[in-house]
Amino acid sequence: MTDHQQENERIKKFGYLSIVPLENERLSGGYLVLDHFGRPCEFHFSVPFSADVAQKILFGRTFTEFVYCEQMGRPLLQKSRPVPGLILVQQPQLLELGASDFPVVYVEPDPSSSAPSLAQHHQIFQFSGQTFVIHRDADSLELQQRIQRFPDVSFILEPFERIHEAISQAQRAAA
Numbered sequence: 001m002t003d004h005q006q007e008n009e010r011i012k013k014f015g016y017l018s019i020v021p022l023e024n025e026r027l028s029g030g031y032l033v034l035d036h037f038g039r040p041c042e043f044h045f046s047v048p049f050s051a052d053v054a055q056k057i058l059f060g061r062t063f064t065e066f067v068y069c070e071q072m073g074r075p076l077l078q079k080s081r082p083v084p085g086l087i088l089v090q091q092p093q094l095l096e097l098g099a100s101d102f103p104v105v106y107v108e109p110d111p112s113s114s115a116p117s118l119a120q121h122h123q124i125f126q127f128s129g130q131t132f133v134i135h136r137d138a139d140s141l142e143l144q145q146r147i148q149r150f151p152d153v154s155f156i157l158e159p160f161e162r163i164h165e166a167i168s169q170a171q172r173a174a175a
Contacts, residue, residue, distance in 0.1 A: 010038040015087035019068050020167045026050045029072035030163035033084055044079045045167050046072050068093040077102055086146040090160045098135030099141040107135040127155040
């Protein structure tokens with residue numbers, strides 16, 4: 001397969017990354033990669049994470065972003081090769097992954113809620129009635145073009161439900 005063919009296959013895939021709250025103040029991250037038909041290619045999830053009080057104190061206001069990005073998000077994304085053409089995230093804290101090698105876009109489920117506050121530090125993009133937030137340092141034009149290639153924007157949030165259900169099922173099976 002040529003480099004051009006590999007790149008074309010890569011941009012046809014979409015990743016979904018979410019941090020899922022569990023019982024007892026624990027968290028688990030889930031990462032689902034879909035092909036352009038919406039079929040799963042890969043699924044990875046983290047073991048439940050539970051922070052201690054000292055970590056919360058030491059990290060202060062950066063604690064949530066640290067846990068979401070460095071403890072859970074980045075390790076999950078690094079398991080997938082090649083990186084999909086677009087990675088949609090469910091929590092705005094995960095946008096910081098877009099400062100590196102990951103094409104990360106936050107999908108705002110309710111355009112009237114946090115998107116205006118995110119606009120102070122990131123780029124906002126509207127498409128098909130949906131609001132997308134792109135990291136301030138990312139190639140906004142390239143990511144907007146990838147979003148516009150999305151097969152059906154009306155179902156763009158649905159894979160996050162699959163992640164939550166798969167992690168819930170894994171937790172029930174482990175109990």
